[in-house]
Amino acid sequence: MFILFTLLLKISGLLRDMVVAYYFGDTYQADAYLAAFIIPNMIFLFLTTGMKNAFVPSYVEAKEKGGETILFNQLWKATGMISLVLAFIGILFSPVVIPIIYPNFQGAAMTLAIHTTMIFMGCIMFVGLNAVFEAYLDAESKYIFSVISQIIVLGTMISAAILLASEIGPYALAIGYLIGTIVSLLFKIILVYRHQMFQLATKVNWKEVRAFFVIFIPVAITVMVGQVNLAVDNIFASYFKEGVVTYVNYAKNLVHFPQAIFAVTIGTITFPLLAKSYAKKKMVQFNNHLEQGLMVISYVIFPAIVGMMVLMPSIIRLLFERGAFTAEATNGTAVVAYYYAGSVLFFSLAVIVNNGLYTLKKGHMLMMIGLGSILLNLLCNWLFTSWIGYIGIPLASSVVGLCYAICCYGILSKQVGGIFTKPSIIEIGKMILAVLIMAGAIVLVGEIRAFFTNSLYLIFAIFVGIVIYALCSYILKIQLFYFLLKYRKKQDHNRSMLEEES
Template structure:
């Protein structure tokens, strides 16, 4: 079938793929270090008392981070900063950037102080059943107060990342989270070894390491920021129209993202009422599913945001629709096989990464079951990351808000229906189904707002992706039966067996997509061949 001209992958697809590729490399480094960080936690603390407390304590500043840093603030700032950069010149652009940095430094410092003071009531609200275990609430409160300033560092890091991304610098900002994990691991392990000698819990050392990692995530970006011409001017002008525009854009996004935080609150509350270790099992599983989300969902989102903002500013809606369509196909092409792989290989993946020290075979089974259910919503998680920037670009931010609250309602209803039967697995399933509801709602709205998406083109591409993924899944399933002994044997044999499964499955999938002639895949392959020939 020939590709309609209106949706033929163009130079923007290649540009997005190159930028997303750079981000993906940096994200891969971060996610690998993140897995090492989780391995450290699993080996030292397992799934239970201390790690449950850490997860809930870290989740509290994380709730606000998602609102102020990697969510509303980042998207709103990039949109306004790109408009200033295109139309107002460097003087006004850098003045806006300085004003935003100073304003949010003051605001979030105040929120941090309030959060540290209110840590006790917040922990009791988030995990009331922790009070049934002696000392667990008190430990969680202590860890919360240590880690709350993390919010300030990552919020300022998000503004700096927005400036660098708008200027076409993607690698260093994406790599900055690697320094967060590095600081968490090195600093956390050092302090965890020292603290018990002074009568402090080892897990508190990991909390201080997390705070150190947040500071490094900000500091590592500052040289790159200076290189693009930024110089901080210490002033705070609340009447600045650019700042007011950012706050207005943030408002509906904060309301929408607050729905996500309600989901996290509900899930944490229910998980804390399940068997001890449920909070940890869900956290370990979700950390793993965040690897593919980061590699292509977040990477593509970061790459397309400046392009969409520029196309919207130029009123080039045809190019905007084309950019979005190609990006959505790329998301499906990456997320669907990743979902199949995570479901089929959940147990061997968890076993290799976590099963040692205090993390038992029983923990592996429980975490793997949660991972399988989380993976079912991977396509929705990743696609929403690409869809929301379109709403920002065209100035209709209320629809992601509505979609988020529809997801909250679906999540709560499903959990109530299945929690008694499925326990923590029901929470993972409800999360995936809620995200799928959000995705369907946003897709319908975008079809309306963009005067019709190329549904025939999208469905044709989706069928090709599903066919290739099905062939890959059959091959992996058959190989799992053959290599069953390897996947439960010595660690090196497990690693070799899993690597072989992933290599064979991934290779078969790419070949199948090439044979089926998925346009986005063949375009990228042709560009790669051309580059190799030139080399």
């Protein structure tokens, strides 16, 4: 169910991008809107994902001692106050910061970028409160509700764009986001209130809150690193022709779709398991959860990335090529997407590794690696864009992703003693072989694409890819395939037993 709702969430995100592409194509309006969202979204991720990664282990530990209600009430009040201050500062300094970051924006593009940023900055208070409630729901394994609340935000953005984009342009999206965060917060307040977690009369003990934020801040900065690197990508993209900012953003969102569906989902489910194992000092179980999480991610992310790369132009054509988004924009986005493939692979694998380090309270180490990756990204962007133009931007991200994953894995291995066993390495080799055979089959399908419409070609190619990958998994005896098949049969058996009983 969680994977299903996460898929719905990411489809909603794609629909939003499709709406933006339809109304604004690769014009300065799209560039300005996408650039304006970068800095506020950096803060949103700082609060939301950072809060989850710091809150879940702390909440599980507090629950073991019976102090979870106090912890929750301390944090939502303190975070609300801090978020209000951040929102005020963000609105105040947007007219100063945006011209510095994007000096190549001129006239209407600069005005649009500044005002849109100010609207997004006004959302920070509601995002901060949402972050605490989402972290609580995740800690209680109620993942679906936090995903539903994010779908609400995307739904209001899409609705506002359809209703108002023709009159007020990209401002409609920012207003839709603001409305969505308020509605989403009300939705979660109702859910949490039913669990009798609220204690409105409780005063904030800033000494206890400060102890939590000592853990939270390094974790949140680490989470924010990805968005900082995206900001760096956008800054370099803004120095090229109109539309490059759009190519970079659409390509990255699309290529990272498998990471958002599979890696983040598996990481979210695995995180409380890691936290519980560590809290009970069951380190063998802790290591098993790490290995299992990495193996599952590998099994699904390898074919997803390779299949997407083979079919990339057709996917972009299906999703975006309409309205103001031209065939030229499709080609530009596809080329950028190819070079982002490495980043999605390495950062997907790093999700589980990072959760292990967060659980071990080693967030400060991840922060140092993250800050180092920003410097490396700046250097690689400068070198690669000087060498091969704007294609160097996604290539830099892939190189940074590789270095980041190696460093994080090295630190975790040192902490827990190796993660991958010899059988696991053999399994990964089988997965890679299965993916290569699958890719060859999809390429062969491309030879008859002239007989299909673009949509039918994609459906047929994806179907062939899934069947070939499953068949190879069966022939090569990939254990994860057999495990998932056995689990599915067990679920069907349990369901039939329940139906017979009722």
